[in-house]
Amino acid sequence: MKSSILGAVLLASASIVSAELGVRECFLNNTPKLLGYNCCRNTCSISYKDDDGNWGIENGNWCGIPFTCYNGCWSMPDYQCCRNTRVSQYTDSAGNEWGIENNQWCGIIPQATATTRTTTKQIPSSSPSPVGDKCNWTEDFNSLDETRWNLNSGAECMKVQGGMFIDSVSQSCRGSGNGGRMRTNVRYKSGKFEVRAKMPIASGLVPAIYFASTxxxxxxxxxxxxxxxxxxxxxxxxxxxxxxxxxxxxWNPPYDLSRDFHTYTFEWTSNSIVLKVDNQVVRTFNNPMPTQPSYFILTNWMCVGCDGWTGPADWSRQPYDFIVDYVKITDATCI
Structure with missing residues (x-):
């Protein structure tokens, strides 16, 4: 999975630690499926992250970043290691144990891992992100998780209210196209992406769900x-x-998309991208296929002057609200 980007990463990878680290423990020791990869000996530079852990490059080969690069703390640089607790609250897919301190996730250093489980402590609202949740998650918009989302443009046009994400287009909004654009913080390479949303309709208006590599x-x-x-x-x-x-x-839908919520889905694999509305296939891309990792984006904007494409801009019923109930991302890979 990493061989296709190795050449590019080699050109952009950060500096190499001069003193040899020697044979060290890393996440590979807990992941049998990665037999054949080694822990890094000479580098602490992270060139790639995935669901398994942090990767470096040595002699043109991928290697696992050692725990010693962070004073033995395997969960760095995303999360601190636990200082005062050895009670395991969560075990990730790589076998790493997580504790909780000050209502924040912390990594339990392997030599100190405990197997005790408890439900008496307060659990943070989401599981720790460096073990796969950066790629795969469900956003129900009870709040806006800015570790997942970047308010790319028109932050003043967007809000979370009543368990919904609302992107409003109006002439009073200073965002691009008088609306907002929100993208993921990571770029995706595959996955299933579901959005349950109610889209507004007006002449000139363009609510959109899409991917872009920039x-x-x-x-x-x-x-x-x-x-x-x-x-x-x-x-x-x-x-x-x-x-x-x-x-x-x-595609001309047989129903009015603005009257109710509908589910918009992208199913992206190495061979095709299938676009669905309410589980009905609308279109399939398979030749050509995009090759660049891409952000997942929600936006709502008024295309002023696009009369031939969207019709003339109609402000008579503003604001125009693009309302999203949830976003669900599964089976995804990202960087």
Whole structure:
């Protein structure tokens, strides 16, 4: 899974520690499926992160970052190791044990791991992110988890209220297109992405759920693919490869998408990307396929001057609310 990006990472990887670390313990010792990889001997530089742990590069090969790089603390740099507790509250997929201090997750150093379980202490609201949850999670919007999301543009246009994420377009909003854009903090390479949402409809309005390989929505050489409701009850899908589009298709749903919540799904594998609405296949991309890791993005904007595409901008019923009930990401890989 890492061989395809090794060349690029080698060019960009950080400095190598000069003093040899020797044979050290790392997350690989707890992960039988990774037999054949070794713990790093000479580097503490993290070149890649995945569900298993932190990876470095030595002699053109991937290696696991040793616990000694963080004074024996395997959960660094994302989480501190526990100072005062040895009680295990959670075991991740790599066999690492987690404790809780000051209502924060902390890593239990392997030599001190305890097997006792308890439910008497307060558990943080989410499980620790460096063990896979950075890629796979469900967001129910009881609050906005900014370890997952970046308010990329128009933060003043967006809010979380009543267990919903609301992105409002109005002339009083200073965001790009008079609305907001929120993206994930990580870039994805595959996975299943579900969004239950109620999209507004107005002439000129474009609520969208999409992927883009660049964080600022530029179209230079980016990969991008979309669900876009374009000015009326028409759903457009498109695919950009290295900035080249021209693959637009319009789906005319048999019901009004603005009257109720519907589930929008991307099923992205190495062979295809399948786009579904309420489990109905709307479109499949398989030739060509995007190659760049991409952010997952929610946005709502008014395309002023796009009369031929979305119709003229109609402000008569503003604000226009794009309301999201939940986002669910499963079977995903990310960086």
């Amino acid at each position: 964080p600022d929505n530029t179209n230079g050489s980016q990969d991008e693919w979309d669900f876009e409701l374009i000015g009326s009850n028409r759903m457009q899908t498109n695919l950009f490869i290295n900035g080249q589009g021209g693959r637009e298709e319009v």
